[in-house]
Amino acid sequence: MLKRTGDSATTQMSRALRGEVTRAMARVAERERLEPETVREEIARGRLVIPANLHHESLDPRGIGVAVTTKIHTNIGGSAGRSGCEEELGKLRLALKLGTDAVMDLSVGDEIGEIRRTLLENCPVPLGTVPIYEAVQRVDRVEDLTADGILEVIEEQAEQGVDFMTVHVGLLRDHVPLAAKRLAGIVSRGGALTAAWMVHHQRENPLYESFDRLLEICRVHDVTLSLGDGLRPGCLADASDAAQFAELDVLGELVFRCRTAEVQVMVEGPGHVPFDQIEMNMKRQQEICDGAPFYILGPIVTDIAPGYDHITSAIGATMGAFHGAAMLCYVTPREHLGLPDAEDVRQGVVAYKIAAHAADVALGRPGARDRDDALSAARAKLDWEGMFKHALDPQRARMMHDESLVNPEDVDADFCSMCGPKHCAVKVSRRAVQGLSDEDGGARQ
Amino acid sequence: MLKRTGDSATTQMSRALRGEVTRAMARVAERERLEPETVREEIARGRLVIPANLHHESLDPRGIGVAVTTKIHTNIGGSAGRSGCEEELGKLRLALKLGTDAVMDLSVGDEIGEIRRTLLENCPVPLGTVPIYEAVQRVDRVEDLTADGILEVIEEQAEQGVDFMTVHVGLLRDHVPLAAKRLAGIVSRGGALTAAWMVHHQRENPLYESFDRLLEICRVHDVTLSLGDGLRPGCLADASDAAQFAELDVLGELVFRCRTAEVQVMVEGPGHVPFDQIEMNMKRQQEICDGAPFYILGPIVTDIAPGYDHITSAIGATMGAFHGAAMLCYVTPREHLGLPDAEDVRQGVVAYKIAAHAADVALGRPGARDRDDALSAARAKLDWEGMFKHALDPQRARMMHDESLVNPEDVDADFCSMCGPKHCAVKVSRRAVQGLSDEDGGARQ
Numbered sequence: 012m013l014k015r016t017g018d019s020a021t022t023q024m025s026r027a028l029r030g031e032v033t034r035a036m037a038r039v040a041e042r043e044r045l046e047p048e049t050v051r052e053e054i055a056r057g058r059l060v061i062p063a064n065l066h067h068e069s070l071d072p073r074g075i076g077v078a079v080t081t082k083i084h085t086n087i088g089g090s091a092g093r094s095g096c097e098e099e100l101g102k103l104r105l106a107l108k109l110g111t112d113a114v115m116d117l118s119v120g121d122e123i124g125e126i127r128r129t130l131l132e133n134c135p136v137p138l139g140t141v142p143i144y145e146a147v148q149r150v151d152r153v154e155d156l157t158a159d160g161i162l163e164v165i166e167e168q169a170e171q172g173v174d175f176m177t178v179h180v181g182l183l184r185d186h187v188p189l190a191a192k193r194l195a196g197i198v199s200r201g202g203a204l205t206a207a208w209m210v211h212h213q214r215e216n217p218l219y220e221s222f223d224r225l226l227e228i229c230r231v232h233d234v235t236l237s238l239g240d241g242l243r244p245g246c247l248a249d250a251s252d253a254a255q256f257a258e259l260d261v262l263g264e265l266v267f268r269c270r271t272a273e274v275q276v277m278v279e280g281p282g283h284v285p286f287d288q289i290e291m292n293m294k295r296q297q298e299i300c301d302g303a304p305f306y307i308l309g310p311i312v313t314d315i316a317p318g319y320d321h322i323t324s325a326i327g328a329t330m331g332a333f334h335g336a337a338m339l340c341y342v343t344p345r346e347h348l349g350l351p352d353a354e355d356v357r358q359g360v361v362a363y364k365i366a367a368h369a370a371d372v373a374l375g376r377p378g379a380r381d382r383d384d385a386l387s388a389a390r391a392k393l394d395w396e397g398m399f400k401h402a403l404d405p406q407r408a409r410m411m412h413d414e415s416l417v418n419p420e421d422v423d424a425d426f427c428s429m430c431g432p433k434h435c436a437v438k439v440s441r442r443a444v445q446g447l448s449d450e451d452g453g454a455r456q
Numbered sequence: 457m458l459k460r461t462g463d464s465a466t467t468q469m470s471r472a473l474r475g476e477v478t479r480a481m482a483r484v485a486e487r488e489r490l491e492p493e494t495v496r497e498e499i500a501r502g503r504l505v506i507p508a509n510l511h512h513e514s515l516d517p518r519g520i521g522v523a524v525t526t527k528i529h530t531n532i533g534g535s536a537g538r539s540g541c542e543e544e545l546g547k548l549r550l551a552l553k554l555g556t557d558a559v560m561d562l563s564v565g566d567e568i569g570e571i572r573r574t575l576l577e578n579c580p581v582p583l584g585t586v587p588i589y590e591a592v593q594r595v596d597r598v599e600d601l602t603a604d605g606i607l608e609v610i611e612e613q614a615e616q617g618v619d620f621m622t623v624h625v626g627l628l629r630d631h632v633p634l635a636a637k638r639l640a641g642i643v644s645r646g647g648a649l650t651a652a653w654m655v656h657h658q659r660e661n662p663l664y665e666s667f668d669r670l671l672e673i674c675r676v677h678d679v680t681l682s683l684g685d686g687l688r689p690g691c692l693a694d695a696s697d698a699a700q701f702a703e704l705d706v707l708g709e710l711v712f713r714c715r716t717a718e719v720q721v722m723v724e725g726p727g728h729v730p731f732d733q734i735e736m737n738m739k740r741q742q743e744i745c746d747g748a749p750f751y752i753l754g755p756i757v758t759d760i761a762p763g764y765d766h767i768t769s770a771i772g773a774t775m776g777a778f779h780g781a782a783m784l785c786y787v788t789p790r791e792h793l794g795l796p797d798a799e800d801v802r803q804g805v806v807a808y809k810i811a812a813h814a815a816d817v818a819l820g821r822p823g824a825r826d827r828d829d830a831l832s833a834a835r836a837k838l839d840w841e842g843m844f845k846h847a848l849d850p851q852r853a854r855m856m857h858d859e860s861l862v863n864p865e866d867v868d869a870d871f872c873s874m875c876g877p878k879h880c881a882v883k884v885s886r887r888a889v890q891g892l893s894d895e896d897g898g899a900r901q
Contacts, residue, residue, distance in 0.1 A: 119875070119876065119878075119879065144879075147879060153879075153884065187888060187889075187892055188892060190885075190889070191889045191892055194829060194832050194833060194836060195832050195835065195836045196836060196882070196885040196886065196889060197881065197884075197885035197888065198881050198882070198885070199881060200875060200879060200881040200884070202881075202885075203881040203882075203884035203885040203888060204879065204884055206884075206885065206888040207884050207885075207887055207888040207891065209888075210888045210889075210891035210892050211891055245832070245835075245836075246828065246829070246832030246835070246836075247817065247825055247828045247829070247832070248825070248828070248829050248832060285814075285817050285818050285825075286774060286778055286814050286815065286817070286818035287778070287818035287819070287820075288818075312774065312810075312814040312817070312818070313810060313813050313814045313817060313828055314828040314829075314831050314832045314835075315810075315813060315827050315828055315831050315846060315847060315848050316806065316809075316810050316847065316848045316849070317831075317843060317844075317847050317853040317856075317857075318806075318847065318849055318852040318853040318855075318856050319806050319807070319810060319848070319849065319852075321767070322766070322767055322770055322806075322807050322810055323810050323814070325767055325770075325771060326770060326771050326774045326810070326811065326814060329731060329757065329771045330775070333731055333732070344856065345856050345860060347835065347843075347874075348853060348856045348857040348860060348874075349856060349857055349859075349860025349861070349873040349874060350860060350873045350874055352860075361761065361763075361764050361767075362764070362767050364761075365757075365758060365760075365761050365764060365767055365768050365771070366771065368758050368760060369730075369731050369757040369758045369768070369771060370731065372692065372730050372731070372757070372758060373730050373731035373732035373733075373757070374732070375732075380692055380693070380730075382760050383691065383692045383693070383758055383759035383760055384639060384691070384692070384693050384759075386759050386760050386762075387639055387640050387690070387691030387692070387693060387759045388639060390640065390690075390691070390759075390792065391639060391640045391641060391690075391691075398762060398792075399762075401760060402760060402761065402762050402763065403760050403761045403764070404761070404763055404764065407763040407764075408762040408763040408793060410763075411762075411763050411789065411790050411793045411794060412762075412793040412794055414794075415790065415793060415794025415795060415797075416794070428794040428795045429792075429793075429794060429795055430564070430645060431564065433564075434564065434589075434592060434598075434645060434649065436642065436643050436644060436645040436647075436648040437641070437643070437648075439598065439642075439645070439648035439649055439651075439652050440635075440641040440642035440643070440647075440648040440651065440652075441641065442652055443632060443642065443648060443651040443652040443654075443655045444632075444635070444636045444641060444655075446652065446655035446656055447632055447633060447636055447655050
């Protein structure tokens with residue numbers, strides 16, 4: 012944990028632009044085995060962000076961008092009438108234990124402020140929010156939202172220590188008719204609220220019109236903006252459509268405005284995308300947003316598997332990260348069906364650790380494959396403890412192994428229930444290779 | 457179900473080469489929405505197989521090849537001291553219900569013949585085996601295996617009705633030293649047994665030397681050969697190495713020998729492969745094996761997730777199918793840890809249905825996306841019954857939805873526990889679009 016209370020009140024980006032390597036940059040460089048100067052350059056260039064609100068005391072900084080390892084992100088938070096502080100704190104601790112790099116509190120209930128304070132106190136990774144969820148709690152109807160009301164929430168959350176915030180600023184009034192043609196319409200909650208407001212008032216997106224005020228709040232507290240994709244496709248049929256790309260063009264424009272204000276920024280992406288369109292989507296974002304870190308939700312590669320969307324989306328997330336996405340927002344098995352419980356969080360986080368790591372290995376990031384090789388070396392020796400030690404989820408791996416044994420006393424045996432003791436491939440293979448050495452020896456005599 | 461007892465004793469390939477459209481070909485054409493003549497041509501060309509043993513009475517034929525939809529495959533079977541007929545039959549029924557296109561009985565216990573007979577009687581999809589597992593049961597030591605002994609098992613299984621058999625014929629004596637250099641050695645059980653035999657006897661692969669006798673048995677009963685990859689990599693570090701590709705070259709040679717004998721053939725592939733090497737692996741196989749259907753195991757894209765290898769491998773399987781693999785052999789969460797139970801079979805089959813379907817959608821196979829669109833249309837209407845109906849696993853989706861509800865009486869409500877009743881994105885979005893029409897109406901007045 013780094014204390015940053017002595018820092019002057021300016022953003023990582025502004026300090027990078029002035030040539031300063033902050034403690035947060037040094038920490039990220041150490042973590043990523045990079046030169047501190049490289050981290051500074053990437054931040055100055057806008058290709059790397061370190062979401063690190065000046066008031067988030069418990070933070071141990073992480074970097075998000077193409078120059079560093081792929082990050083994953085966990086959504087937690089209860090909905091109205093569901094879940095409390097203790098339950099959300101339990102999910103946070105589980106996600107941290109399994110290696111999440113960031114979390115977002117998506118609570119929409121009455122306890123929203125209290126839950127966020129508790130999470131922030133216990134959160135060494137960047138914590139994000141979607142402020143419009145709290146803003147809409149404070150009014151009777153969506154239509155009663157105002158720019159001032161939303162900015163008030165944003166400022167309060169910034170003062171509280173929130174590291175990054177999703178704002179749906181790129182969804183403009185002209186885009187709504189494009190979304191009306193869709194099979195699934197607008198599936199982003201923030202996007203839907205914004206669209207409903209604009210249609211009702213026949214006015215432009217209030218945050219778009221107040222964007223400079225928003226930037227000023229972010230600059231003062233070093234809040235990283237996460238430009239939400241309110242028009243992300245909610246099914247394969249809507250992927251890569253006019254609505255999605257019209258909003259992306261605006262996001263590209265907003266990236267430049269953030270950079271001018273020296274506010275750190277990342278861009279959110281889909282959603283539901285057929286496997287063959289993922290590469291194109293990643294490249295288009297990188298081009299339009301000039302390399303700003305891309306933070307994608309999945310994408311889900313088929314709509315037909317509710318109950319298994321951690322898998323449909325981990326497939327898309329791997330492909331996305333392989334083609335340049337910097338952070339992967341997890342999806343749990345309960346996506347589209349209900350709020351995740353602790354087991355769903357476990358399945359979602361591990362699926363995304365897999366996607367991020369598989370992409371890092373595929374991209375040849377330095378040292379990425381070391382852990383695979385360590386686990387495989389243990390496997391080749393039938394060293395179960397070694398395998399568990401290097402596993403993403405040692406507890407689950409051990410449980411599955413132990414409960415499969417015919418005889419519980421075989422728990423440390425050099426075989427498992429797959430082949431049984433007689434024809435274990437590993438042991439037969441080892442014997443063959445041993446025989447080979449004997450054969451060589453024989454030939455030499 | 458098609459009765460094929462009146463057919464003359466010759467293979468689908470030989471009949472295709474003679475211009476005949478068999479009932480099996482017609483059935484596959486119907487299933488795949490193809491012209492029967494296209495199916496015949498693909499079989500004659502060797503790019504499509506219909507594993508359909510003349511004695512498998514309960515079979516409803518399926519085709520495997522690039523011209524048809526991606527198929528998935530389920531391994532079942534107990535190991536020594538584990539599992540019996542009833543349990544395996546339960547797994548078979550579950551896999552069929554979830555939509556598996558083929559199964560393989562990998563039993564290695566004493567009840568092996570009895571289990572296979574029971575499975576065959578209840579199996580409308582092609583059933584495969586690895587005959588060396590039974591052959592090695594009949595001898596005291598691996599070294600006591602003989603070509604005659606293995607061929608005897610193969611002939612008995614062919615007479616019993618087994619549709620396809622994995623044989624490790626491409627692993628030659630010269631390849632064993634290449635595998636000795638590996639981190640994980642030989643991880644295919646059949647490959648390890650064959651290597652041990654060759655090293656002990658200092659002789660060539662017995663099935664390679666008796667390949668013509670093997671082909672004759674297959675020709676008589678129309679057994680499809682599945683050329684096993686005894687040297688498939690067992691970890692990322694061993695992927696795409698000299699051992700793997702030396703064996704692949706021999707498999708390519710054997711494909712041509714099968715075709716000359718008019719025996720249907722497919723080729724098995726890896727295994728553990730980093731995500732970036734999958735495309736190359738698929739293309740290399742297609743070139744060397746002249747388009748013979750490629751039947752891959754995963755591949756797993758990272759070694760660090762025991763307990764979640766249905767996910768690590770579904771990622772690789774999607775990429776593999778997208779680049780030309782014809783059938784995907786499922787991997788369950790318990791891979792590397794123990795024998796799968798019924799829940800593992802469920803997770804594995806669904807993960808692979810996802811991979812196959814995602815690839816079919818990405819490849820633009822006709823009608824592939826229809827089910828996605830149907831489910832998404834139901835989702836946009838908050839029609840839960842419609843969503844469950846089109847889901848890959850309706851039972852699991854319904855269970856997850858229902859158990860997430862705060863009030864059980866909300867089971868048919870037009871919202872779920874994700875957003876709760878107040879700010880459901882779907883409903884807000886619908887209202888926005890409705891408002892848009894009103895606005896248009898207003899403008900026209």
